[in-house]
Amino acid sequence: MEAQVASRKARKEQGTGLLDICEQLVALAKKAGASDSEAYAERTRESSVKVREGNVEELQQATSKGVGLRVFSAGRLGFAYGTDFSKDGLRNLAQSAVSLAKGAAKDEFNELPRGAQLGRGPEGAYDPAIEDIDPAWKLRAAHAAEQAAAKVDRRVRKFDGTGAGDYLARSAIASSRGASGESRASYAYLYCSPVAEADGQLQTASWSDTRRRLVELQAPEEIGRIAAQRAARMLGARKVKTQKAAILFEPQQAAGFLAGLSGAVNGDLVYKKSSFLAKLLGRRIASEQVTLVDDATLDGGLATRPFDGEGVVSQRTVVIERGVLKNFLYDTYTARKAGARSTGNAARGWSSLPHIGTSNFVMDRGTVSPGEIVRQTQRGLLVTAMLGSGANPVTGEYSRGANGLWIEDGQIAHAVQEVTVSGSLLDMLQAIDRVGDDLDLRSSTAAPTLRIAEAVISGS
Amino acid sequence: MPKVVRKPAAARGPLLALPLVEKLLSAAMSRGAEFAEVYVERSTTTAVSLDEEKVRSAQVGAVTGVGVRAIRGAQVGYAYSDDLDEAALLRTAQTAALIAEGNRDPGPVALSRTPLPTYYQVKQPLAAIDVSRKIELVREADAAARAHDRRIKQVMAGYADQTREILVANTLGHLAEDRQDLCRLGVSCVAFGKGGERRTGFYGGGGRVDFRFFEDFSPAQVGREAARQAVATLGAVPAPAGPQTVVLAPGWSGILLHEAVGHGLEADFIRKGTSLFAGKLGEKVASELVTVIDDGTVAGGRGSLNVDDEGNPGERKVLIEKGVLKGYLYDHLNAKLTGQRSTGSGRRQSFRHAPMPRMTNTYLAPGDQTPEEILGGVRKGLYCRQFGGGQVDISNGNFVFEISEAYLIEQGEITRPVKGAMLIGVGPEALKNVSAVGSDASLDPGLGTCGKDGQSVPVGVGLPTVRIDDVTVGGTGA
Numbered sequence: 001m002e003a004q005v006a007s008r009k010a011r012k013e014q015g016t017g018l019l020d021i022c023e024q025l026v027a028l029a030k031k032a033g034a035s036d037s038e039a040y041a042e043r044t045r046e047s048s049v050k051v052r053e054g055n056v057e058e059l060q061q062a063t064s065k066g067v068g069l070r071v072f073s074a075g076r077l078g079f080a081y082g083t084d085f086s087k088d089g090l091r092n093l094a095q096s097a098v099s100l101a102k103g104a105a106k107d108e109f110n111e112l113p114r115g116a117q118l119g120r121g122p123e124g125a126y127d128p129a130i131e132d133i134d135p136a137w138k139l140r141a142a143h144a145a146e147q148a149a150a151k152v153d154r155r156v157r158k159f160d161g162t163g164a165g166d167y168l169a170r171s172a173i174a175s176s177r178g179a180s181g182e183s184r185a186s187y188a189y190l191y192c193s194p195v196a197e198a199d200g201q202l203q204t205a206s207w208s209d210t211r212r213r214l215v216e217l218q219a220p221e222e223i224g225r226i227a228a229q230r231a232a233r234m235l236g237a238r239k240v241k242t243q244k245a246a247i248l249f250e251p252q253q254a255a256g257f258l259a260g261l262s263g264a265v266n267g268d269l270v271y272k273k274s275s276f277l278a279k280l281l282g283r284r285i286a287s288e289q290v291t292l293v294d295d296a297t298l299d300g301g302l303a304t305r306p307f308d309g310e311g312v313v314s315q316r317t318v319v320i321e322r323g324v325l326k327n328f329l330y331d332t333y334t335a336r337k338a339g340a341r342s343t344g345n346a347a348r349g350w351s352s353l354p355h356i357g358t359s360n361f362v363m364d365r366g367t368v369s370p371g372e373i374v375r376q377t378q379r380g381l382l383v384t385a386m387l388g389s390g391a392n393p394v395t396g397e398y399s400r401g402a403n404g405l406w407i408e409d410g411q412i413a414h415a416v417q418e419v420t421v422s423g424s425l426l427d428m429l430q431a432i433d434r435v436g437d438d439l440d441l442r443s444s445t446a447a448p449t450l451r452i453a454e455a456v457i458s459g460s
Numbered sequence: 461m462p463k464v465v466r467k468p469a470a471a472r473g474p475l476l477a478l479p480l481v482e483k484l485l486s487a488a489m490s491r492g493a494e495f496a497e498v499y500v501e502r503s504t505t506t507a508v509s510l511d512e513e514k515v516r517s518a519q520v521g522a523v524t525g526v527g528v529r530a531i532r533g534a535q536v537g538y539a540y541s542d543d544l545d546e547a548a549l550l551r552t553a554q555t556a557a558l559i560a561e562g563n564r565d566p567g568p569v570a571l572s573r574t575p576l577p578t579y580y581q582v583k584q585p586l587a588a589i590d591v592s593r594k595i596e597l598v599r600e601a602d603a604a605a606r607a608h609d610r611r612i613k614q615v616m617a618g619y620a621d622q623t624r625e626i627l628v629a630n631t632l633g634h635l636a637e638d639r640q641d642l643c644r645l646g647v648s649c650v651a652f653g654k655g656g657e658r659r660t661g662f663y664g665g666g667g668r669v670d671f672r673f674f675e676d677f678s679p680a681q682v683g684r685e686a687a688r689q690a691v692a693t694l695g696a697v698p699a700p701a702g703p704q705t706v707v708l709a710p711g712w713s714g715i716l717l718h719e720a721v722g723h724g725l726e727a728d729f730i731r732k733g734t735s736l737f738a739g740k741l742g743e744k745v746a747s748e749l750v751t752v753i754d755d756g757t758v759a760g761g762r763g764s765l766n767v768d769d770e771g772n773p774g775e776r777k778v779l780i781e782k783g784v785l786k787g788y789l790y791d792h793l794n795a796k797l798t799g800q801r802s803t804g805s806g807r808r809q810s811f812r813h814a815p816m817p818r819m820t821n822t823y824l825a826p827g828d829q830t831p832e833e834i835l836g837g838v839r840k841g842l843y844c845r846q847f848g849g850g851q852v853d854i855s856n857g858n859f860v861f862e863i864s865e866a867y868l869i870e871q872g873e874i875t876r877p878v879k880g881a882m883l884i885g886v887g888p889e890a891l892k893n894v895s896a897v898g899s900d901a902s903l904d905p906g907l908g909t910c911g912k913d914g915q916s917v918p919v920g921v922g923l924p925t926v927r928i929d930d931v932t933v934g935g936t937g938a
Contacts, residue, residue, distance in 0.1 A: 052534075052732070055534060055535070057534060057536065058536045058538065058559075058814070059535075059536070059538070059558060060537075060538045060539065060814070061538075061539050061555050062539050062540045062541065062552070062555075062812065063541070064540075064542055064812065065542060066523070066542070068521075077516065077517045078517070078518060078519070079517050079518075079519035079520075080520050080521065081520075081521040081522075081523075082522045082523065083522075083523050083525065084522070084524070096520055100519060100520060100591065103515060103518045103591050103595055104515045104516065104517055104518055105514035105515045105516075107514060158732060158734055159732070159734075160729075160732060195733075195734045195855050201856065202735075202736055202856060203855055203856055204734060204853065204854070204856070234856075237856065242701050242703075272614045273613070273614075274614050274658065276658070353517060385853070387851040387852070387853060387858060387859070387860040388849070388850065388851050388860040388861075388862060388882065389849055389851075389862070392660070392880075394650055394658050394660050395658055395659065395660065395879070397879060397880040398880075399862070399880050399936075400860070400934075401851070401858060401859075401860035401882070401884045401934070403853070403856075403858065417858050417886075418858050418884055418886055418932065419884065420860070420882055420884050420932070420934025420935075421934075422701065422880060422882075422935055422936045423936060424936075456936045458701035458702055458884070458933060458934040458935060459702070459932060460702070
């Protein structure tokens, strides 16, 4: 009984400890001459295992911490971060942030969020079961995934690695304008990266899952099986001729396509007229089948959080509604500059200033199954993996290396590699003519299977 | 109990008291590991950025931590801590030790300092340079970019440096300490043309260099070059899609080697047999014109290392000689497991990461043709002058790299600019198609960062002017 109370007390102290560090820093910054200040601290625990060909290859475990302090001194911004939580360490941090502010320019838009902007939205999931994962469970899961992968196809014999891990994060924020809060998140993940080999060709594929609740994690056997199937089906891959054809993105690749778009709805790029979407607010930019939201309140989302990196309450922002561009994403600074409101999209870690970033950036699902989309495609490329960064948010050009499966008359014909998919992002968005029903929140940027009626494939 | 004997200390005090380092090594070995290593890192980072002609922020960060690794066979235990008190560090070492199961007295270790060469002459640590001088660089670069052309409307200029001190000690008795300064000045800008057209430009440079580097490599020149790229590509036509002859300008184009062969020669992929270059030592994997070198000893190079993150000295390695595969890039673990020696290629992003084999500065040895000769021989093709990033799939060898500034070649002449070009190929095939190598060897100005398994490390790349036949160009044009 007593032990239980003590451990609960210890847990509570660990939590308040982080907020306490932030509050101390805000007080120290004030003493050092800051007119306003905000501290953001994190403490994380990570643990992972990796196996290969039946043997344990790596065990890793660590805890980590850090704090960043943003100060405004007469409208000038200074920022310092560090890992030293001692009294001297914090004092030095406050002094260097304040002294750095002297070198920065006065900027009337430098202000911290306050009042009604601050607050808490729904908590993201925190699963105590992840806190207590037995290291032996992770090893069993990784071995099980690898064994399942090895059973799929005799051409799958090599592995780059198979692993499991967990990650716990606790963060706190405090500011001289009343921000004060703590939040926590838990993640568990599993992955398998097998390599298939035949006729001198090697093909690798990877399959993984990350969830905030342990029970939602895909079964290890399934992870291994899917990974091996994905590697084996790429064997015999070859170039196709340069041509225009339909492009089908599997959900992960569709998410990658969206990630390219996320840069273009960044309020900072928009304000500088440096986004190809800058002048298109309220206009139809995509097919009617496209609805896209940024939702930090989404149940089960990997990026769900009660408030953003500067304490602004989390919200759901519609970015594209039935093809029409509805909103851009803002943090406090850029919103003030652009005459907009913060959408709670300040992303940050303790070693960086807040900057605009997406939370759960998710496209609505459609009604067609991915199999049906393939059957309805006369000639096209089902993209299963990509190389390169792809979308240019400034120019709106898209060009990326692609691997995948060739579709002929509604059937998978053969594997494809060494080609690129190119087009203008606006043309591609408007040409989306099928949206799958297979949305899965396995990453914070997520989309179902998409078909683009036509884009350029460069090959032989 | 293991006893660690140590040689006389250097003048400067170590990052962590050596008796404690010894204790940590013992603790990491206490369960029967065959090898243990302690890595101590203290890094100070400064960053300054200018946004809309104003200093948006100046920032500094200080991070210190210790990583402990224990190895038994192919098994690695890794743990780290940013808490430097003895109890926390001992817990960290004991956690790493858990990879082995048992109880064994590893015996004494005699730590002796590895004598180090010096490939970077940085007199004053970059962290000690006053931030106002760094702001001055950024202002100058920004102003030069804006003044270059009235169509330049957006400029982002930034400077960042890091002074990173490391100490590596292991149970083989090696003790190495190094200070690795690194800086980079970069400018990106947007040119606005007719009908809402926007083109971007990016340029910059730096390395493991003294701050005085910027007296020669002037910020104004950086700003002007970024602006030139953006303006030069206004009015560009879509890049022609499909196979063609390409000529690559010297320097940053070396990313071709980095992606097409470099990663595939890293010994972890070789040991696992997951790289298409595994088992091909002595075989012809490229045109006879191709000699590829990975060189950690380049003076001031962004990827240069007096000592790698496992305590082994930086080296110059010939990977491919006249088209024949000569060697791989080894870290400690993969060298040990395959009976080779480390090539000083064990690198890590920070104390929070276990080391793995990585490149340093990777370049192609020069040939004997002039750039004019190479270009003159091309009737129809693509001239690639500036490059973006790249990526490779180690297994099938597919690589891409993005071309940020490209022109059509018509009858040996550089003509119209094209946009949205990207090259894709399979490493060995692309290298077999290298048909001309220039005499104008050059390293990139110090811009590259390489990512692998979630770890970023600074690297250099280099290439002389090179012609490659039959490369697939990704684009949307006819």
